[in-house]
Every structure is written in C-alpha cells, then in structure tokens.
Amino acid sequence: MTYALQTRNLFKRFGGFLATNDVTLNVAEGARHALIGPNGAGKTTLINLLTGFLEPTSGSVILKNEDVTRQPQHRRVKRGLARTFQINRLFADMTALQSVILAVNERRGIAGHWWRPVSAHGEAIDDAASLLSQLGLLEVAHVPTKDLPYGKQRLIEIALALAAQPSVLLLDEPAAGVPTGESRELFETIARLPREVTVLLIEHDMDLVFRFADRISVLVAGALLTEDVPDMIAADPRVREVYLGDAGHG
Amino acid sequence: MTRRDASRWHPAEYAFWALPIVAYFVFPDHLALLAQIAIAALFAVSLDLILGYAGIVSLGHAAFFGIGAYAAGLLAQAGWGDPVLGLACATLAAAVTGFATSFLVLRGADLTRLMVTLGVASMLYVLANKLTDITGGLDGLQGVEMKPIFGQFAFDLYGKTAYVYCTIILFVMFWIARRVVHSPFGLSLQGIRQNAVRMPALGTPVNARLVAVYTLGAAYAGIAGALLTQTTQFVSIDVFSFSRSAEVLLILVLGGIGSLYGGILGAVVFMTVHEYLSGIDPLYWQFWLGLLLIVVVLFARGGIMGTLRLASKVRA
Numbered sequence: 200m201t202y203a204l205q206t207r208n209l210f211k212r213f214g215g216f217l218a219t220n221d222v223t224l225n226v227a228e229g230a231r232h233a234l235i236g237p238n239g240a241g242k243t244t245l246i247n248l249l250t251g252f253l254e255p256t257s258g259s260v261i262l263k264n265e266d267v268t269r270q271p272q273h274r275r276v277k278r279g280l281a282r283t284f285q286i287n288r289l290f291a292d293m294t295a296l297q298s299v300i301l302a303v304n305e306r307r308g309i310a311g312h313w314w315r316p317v318s319a320h321g322e323a324i325d326d327a328a329s330l331l332s333q334l335g336l337l338e339v340a341h342v343p344t345k346d347l348p349y350g351k352q353r354l355i356e357i358a359l360a361l362a363a364q365p366s367v368l369l370l371d372e373p374a375a376g377v378p379t380g381e382s383r384e385l386f387e388t389i390a391r392l393p394r395e396v397t398v399l400l401i402e403h404d405m406d407l408v409f410r411f412a413d414r415i416s417v418l419v420a421g422a423l424l425t426e427d428v429p430d431m432i433a434a435d436p437r438v439r440e441v442y443l444g445d446a447g448h449g
Numbered sequence: 450m451t452r453r454d455a456s457r458w459h460p461a462e463y464a465f466w467a468l469p470i471v472a473y474f475v476f477p478d479h480l481a482l483l484a485q486i487a488i489a490a491l492f493a494v495s496l497d498l499i500l501g502y503a504g505i506v507s508l509g510h511a512a513f514f515g516i517g518a519y520a521a522g523l524l525a526q527a528g529w530g531d532p533v534l535g536l537a538c539a540t541l542a543a544a545v546t547g548f549a550t551s552f553l554v555l556r557g558a559d560l561t562r563l564m565v566t567l568g569v570a571s572m573l574y575v576l577a578n579k580l581t582d583i584t585g586g587l588d589g590l591q592g593v594e595m596k597p598i599f600g601q602f603a604f605d606l607y608g609k610t611a612y613v614y615c616t617i618i619l620f621v622m623f624w625i626a627r628r629v630v631h632s633p634f635g636l637s638l639q640g641i642r643q644n645a646v647r648m649p650a651l652g653t654p655v656n657a658r659l660v661a662v663y664t665l666g667a668a669y670a671g672i673a674g675a676l677l678t679q680t681t682q683f684v685s686i687d688v689f690s691f692s693r694s695a696e697v698l699l700i701l702v703l704g705g706i707g708s709l710y711g712g713i714l715g716a717v718v719f720m721t722v723h724e725y726l727s728g729i730d731p732l733y734w735q736f737w738l739g740l741l742l743i744v745v746v747l748f749a750r751g752g753i754m755g756t757l758r759l760a761s762k763v764r765a
Contacts, residue, residue, distance in 0.1 A: 250650065276652035288647040290640055301640050304633045305652040311661075313634035316456030320633060363652055 202261075203228045203367045203397035204249065204280070209258035211244055211421075218244040219255070220421035226367070226399050226414075233400045233408045236418035237441060242401045243285055245418065246371050249399075250282050251275050262367065276305075281365035283356045285372045285401075291345040295336050295355050298344060299327040302362035327362070334358050334388060350381040357388070367397045374404065386411060409433065417441065456631035465710070469616045480608035486720045487615035488676045493700045493712030494619075494626055495669030500698075501707035502630055503662045504642030505554055508563045508694050509570030510670055512550070513543040515689035517671025519577065522590045522684040530596040532614065532679050539675030540668045547667020551660045567691070574689035590684035604680070611680040618676060619713075622669060626709055629665070638662055703745055705754030714753045 204226040211219035218241045226232045234242050247253040249260055251272040259268040267275050290298045300317060303326045304310040318324070331337045334354045339347055344355060357373060373389065374382035386407055392398065402408050408415065409429050416426040417438050425435060432438055453459075472483055492514055499505045517539035524535050553565045577584045584590055597603040604610045629635055641648050641655055648655050678684050687693060696719075704715020722741060726734035749756045 252650075271654075272649035273652045273654050276650065282650055284647075284650075288644055288650075290643040290647070292643055293639070297636065298640075301636050302651045304636065310633045310637045310653065311658070313629050313632045313661075316454070316628070316631040317633050317636050318454045318456050318631075323633075359647070359651060 201228050201264075202226060203230070203263060204399065205261040206245075206249070207259045207261065209245075209248060209260070210256045211241075211248055211253060212256045218421050219248060222258070222418075222421075222423055224416060224423065224426075226397060228397055229394050230414050231398050231400070231412050232414045232416065233402060233412035234416050234418060235402070235405070235408060236424075239420075240418040241421040242418055243371055244421075246282060246369050246399075246401065249369060250280060276363055276365075279363075279366035280369070281360040281363040281367070282369040283360045283371055283373055285375055287352050287356050289344045289352060289355055289359075292343055294341050294343055295331060295347070295351075295358070296324075296327055296340040298355055299330055299358050299362050300324060302359045303327045303330070306363050330358050330362060334361075335384075350377050353377050353381075353385065354388075357385070361392075365396065367399070368392070370398065370400045370402075372401050372403065374402065374407065382407070456628075462710075466620065469620075473612065477607075480612040482720065482724055484608055484612040484615045484680050485677075486716050487612070487619045488673050488680070489697070489700060489720055490713040490716035491615075491619045491622055491676065492670055492673035492697050493704065493716050494623060494709055495666050495673060496697050496701050497706060497709055497712045498626060498630075498669060499663055499666035500701065501709075501711070502635060502638045502642065503659060504645075505659065505663060506559045506562050507554075507566040508691070508698065509566030509568070510666075510697055511689055511691070511693035512566070512570040512573050513547055513667040513670035514674035514677075514693060514697075515570075515573055515577065516546045516667075517543045517674030518678045518684050518688040519584060519590065519674075520671070521675035521678040522593045523583070525593045525595055525679070525682075526590065530594050532595055532598045535595075535679060536618070536672055536675050539671045539678075541671075543671020543674070544664050544668035546671075548660065548664040551663035551667075554663060555656050555659055567694070570689055570694055571691065574686065574691075577686050577689055584684070584686070587686055589686060590678075593678060593682045593684065595679050595682055604682075608680070615676050615680060618672065622672060623709060623713070626669070630709065634658070634661070699742060701752075703742060703752050705752030705756075708754045711752055711754040718753060 202225050206222050206224045209219050209222040222245060234245065236242055244253065248255050251270060255268065259266055261267065262275060262278055262280055267278065300323055303323045304320070307323055309320055309323065328337065331340050334357065336351065336354055336358065339351055344352060353373065360368060370389065374385055377385060389398065390411065400412065412429055415429055415432045417424040417432065419441055424437060424441065476483060496507065496510050499507060520539040520542040521535040524538050550569050553569070554562050578586050595604055598610065598614060602610050637653055637658055640653070641658060645655060674688055677688065700715040700719045701712050703719055704713065705711030722738060726737050730737065745752060751758065
C-alpha cells in the first residue's frame with residue numbers, strides 16, 4: 200500500500216495543553232478518508248500541522264514519501280497538498296473570478312510575473328472559468344466575494360483549493376454553515392473529484408461521513424482512538440461511547 | 450466575460466495626463482511649484498505601491514527618499530553631474546537599502562511595522578547629521594552642480610527644464626507601476642493585503658513577494674528624492690525627517706490609497722492648498738490644512754479618488 204500522506208508520532212503542545220498526542224496517521228493514495236471526533240479533539244490542529252500552518256512540537260509529516268515537516272506551507276502546496284478552511288478565508292474585495300485566477304496563477308507558476316497584465320494570461324483565465332463553472336459559480340463570477348451568500352462563499356473556499364490541482368486535498372468541515380440542501384450539492388461536487396485525488400475530510404455530519412468515506416479515523420483528546428472502515432467504526436462501542444458521552448456536541 | 454479590462458487605459462486617464470501639458474502653458478510662473486508637485490506625486494506613488502497594494506504601513510518612507518536624494522547629490526558633488534546617471538545610481542542605492550531593510554518589516558503586525566520603518570528613517574537622519582564631512586550635516590549638502598540632461602537641456606532659472614524633466618520621469622514611472630499593479634504579481638499583492646493568512650495555502654511565497662514590492666517602493670522613493678536634489682541643486686537633511694514621512698502618508702490618504710492616481714491627485718491638492726494657505730495666512734495655515742485633512746478622512750471615504758469613483762457611479 201502506498202500512502203499519500205502520513206504522520207509519525209506527531210505531537211503539538213500549546214503551553215501545558217497537549218493538542219496532538221502521538222498521532223501516527225496513514226492516508227492511502229486515492230482514499231476518501233474521514234477524520235472524526237468530538238469538539239476540541241484537535242482535528243483542525245492536526246490539519247494545521249499537516250499543511251505547515253503550525254509547526255509540530257515533535258514528530259514528522261510525510262507527503263508522498265517525502266518528509267515535509269520543515270517545509271513552509273507554500274512548498275507543500277507546490278507538492279500537491281491543498282486545503283480548505285473551516286472558517287472562510289477569502290479575498291473580500293475580489294470577485295470570485297479574480298480570487299480563483301489568483302490561485303490558478305500560483306499553480307501555473309506565473310503569479311510572480313510583473314509585466315504583462317493578468318488579462319493577457321488567457322490560459323489561467325480559462326482554467327479559472329472552467330473551475331467556476333464546475334462549481335456552479337459562473338453566473339456570480341464578477342460579484343465581489345463579500346456580496347455573495349454564505350453558501351457561494353463556501354464554494355469559493357473549495358474552488359481556491361481545487362485551483363491548485365492538488366493530489367491530496369484536506370477539507371476542514373467544508374459544509375459548515377451551509378444549508379442542508381446546498382451541502383448535499385457541495386458533497387456531490389467533492390464526490391465527483393477524480394479518484395487519483397486523495398481526500399482527507401473533517402466533518403460533523405455523520406450521515407455525510409458514512410456515505411462519503413471509505414476509511415475513518417477517530418480522534419479523541421488529541422490522540423487517535425481507532426481507525427477502520429466505516430462499518431467497523433459504526434459498530435465500535437468505544438466510538439459510540441465517545442459520541443454518546445458528548446451527544447450534545449456530536 | 451464582457452467586462453472592462455482594468456489594465457486597458459480609460460479615456461479619463463488620457464485626459465488626466467494631458468493636464469500637465471496644459472499646466473505648463475497656463476502657469477508659466479509656477480513651474481517650480483509644479484515640479485515639486487510632480488516629485489511629491491512620485492513619492493506618494495512609491496508609498497502607494499507598498500501601502501495601497503501590499504498593505505505594508507510605513508511611517509519612515511522618507512528613508513528611501515533621503516537615500517536617493519543624497520546619492521544623487523553626492524554623485525553630482527563629486528563631478529558626476531549627469532542627471533540620468535544620478536537617477537540610475539539613486540534608484541540603485543534606494544533599492545539596495547529597501548531590500549536590506551525589507552526583512553525587518555516582514556515580521557509583525559501593523560504597529561510593529563510603523564515602529565520599524567520609523568526607526569530606520571530616524572537612524573538614517575541621525576547618521577546624516579553625524580557624518581558632517583560627507584553630508585554637510587544640518588547645513589545640507591552644498592556644491593551640487595547638475596549638467597544638462599543628455600548634454601542638451603540645461604536646468605534654467607524659470608524651472609522649465611526641471612518641470613518637464615520631473616513630469617516625464619513621473620509619467621514613465623507611473624506607467625511602469627501601472628503595469629506592475631495589473632500584472633499577476635500585482636494581483637498577488639492585493640491577495641496578500643486582503644488575506645495574508647490564506648495566501649501561503651494557495652502556494653504563494655508571501656515573504657518573497659513582500660520583499661520584492663518593498664524594494665520596488667524604495668527604488669521609486671529614491672527616484673523622487675534624486676529629482677528633488679537635481680532640481681534644487683541642494684540636499685537638506687530634512688529629506689530624512691519624520692515630517693516628510695508623515696506628509697507623504699497624508700498626501701496618499703488625502704488622494705486615496707490603492708489606485709496610483711490617488712497619490713498624484715493628493716499631491717496636487719495638498720501642495721496647492723499648502724502654497725495657497727501659507728500665502729494668505731502665513732501664521733495659521735497648518736490649522737486650515739489640518740481641518741481639510743480631517744474633513745476628507747471623515748467625510749470622503751477613499752479620499753479624492755474614492756469620491757470621484759462614487760460620483761461617476763452615481764451618474765452612471
């Protein structure tokens with residue numbers, strides 16, 4: 200089995216608080232892997248460690264058999280690791296099209312070009328437009344992000360990650376705050392991603408998780424409780440206990 | 450995608466750039482002031498590159514203006530009085546200084562950047578004051594003699610050559626800056642200003658971009674400083690002063706940040722009002738200038754450019 204993304208004995212300490220406790224995670228190539236766990240289990244912290252947004256206290260992160268623990272975020276993106284954020288981090292004054300062009304330019308390696316105008320880089324614009332149409336954003340392509348409804352903004356969040364054409368995509372609660380009807384649509388978009396793209400997903404909606412994932416890891420208090428196929432996870436009494444014991448937040 | 454491409458020149462822009470030509474004929478007695486306006490405008494454009502586009506706040510932008518001014522002055526004093534050569538050397542000196550100090554502004558938030566930029570400029574001020582043998586200290590740098598431009602156009606008493614020279618340099622540098630801000634590099638700077646946290650997740654080497662634009666902004670400021678030296682044939686130590694850093698920030702805010710034109714409009718209005726007010730009320734003109742700035746900042750969001758944009762939208 201080849202792995203797209205691995206961690207080895209990963210620890211992250213914030214002062215006296217151990218947010219990530221000896222996590223050794225293996226995400227297989229092409230997997231639809233979900234990361235679940237009660238609030239405060241350290242799921243987002245783990246994503247932040249994987250992407251380089253945070254530096255681990257100890258342990259290592261391995262992306263496609265290469266140790267990237269000391270690499271800054273932007274290098275990891277160049278190696279095919281992209282993410283979305285749980286809380287939108289967008290470009291408020293840019294239109295949807297401009298935002299995605301910005302991301303496409305970066306992937307195409309032309310974002311540092313400083314002489315010819317953005318509009319002269321036709322291929323990047325075509326790429327961005329086709330991504331917008333894939334996500335059903337074409338009709339709002341010229342609307343400033345800040346004027347778009349939340350559901351559409353959420354889609355831009357995903358478009359920005361997809362613009363990098365990642366081989367490993369980390370989705371941090373992509374449907375958070377999106378109305379139920381729209382979240383189904385959103386997951387259909389994610390489900391349509393080519394199988395070569397490895398997806399690691401954090402999600403609270405267990406229906407979605409069990410329909411989407413082929414592998415689930417359960418994180419509790421910063422440590423991995425268990426990892427298995429969805430059916431086994433659903434039957435695991437320890438997992439039930441974690442969720443029933445914390446039913447109010449599940 | 451049938452939208453107006455912002456990188457194409459708007460008809461209003463052609464009209465705008467006809468104004469300096471008109472001004473030459475309409476105000477033949479004020480060419481010295483007009484040259485000063487062009488220099489202030491270029492200086493404001495240089496600040497706009499780093500503040501308006503990349504979002505780096507600075508209270509010490511005079512550091513690079515001063516480096517350019519002294520570089521051009523010292524070169525001319527040493528007998529290398531060719532203006533174009535002076536500009537080139539001043540640009541290089543300011544760019545090197547900008548590059549070297551850019552690493553100090555990468556870290557930290559706005560407040561840290563204000564302090565760091567302020568600190569760099571005041572250190573240079575003290576240095577210029579201390580190195581009296583080279584800079585002339587508080588007396589200023591004397592004996593700056595400029596040769597004719599291209600060996601052809603000597604600086605005259607009426608300031609004709611100076612005005613045309615400054616305006617052409619302003620236009621050329623503006624044109625280059627305009628290309629830069631509409632390029633993919635310019636777009637990525639706006640991305641950094643709007644959401645610096647997101648950019649690395651797109652694969653952007655944020656620090657490298659900031660170093661590049663800070664160096665560019667410094668080079669631009671150096672050119673403005675060199676123009677001041679060459680047109681006045683003198684360097685005063687106040688090229689490094691805090692008030693010069695503060696003034697260029699006022700000019701830019703007055704005109705509107707993030708449009709390049711804002712800096713130019715701000716310079717025209719600020720310098721004209723300054724000249725007019727100090728003429729009619731030599732004692733209290735700063736009071737009225739302050740009042741104007743407060744009114745603009747409170748009631749005309751986005752400065753002069755913001756107001757013009759709003760007006761053109763309302764009409765359309």
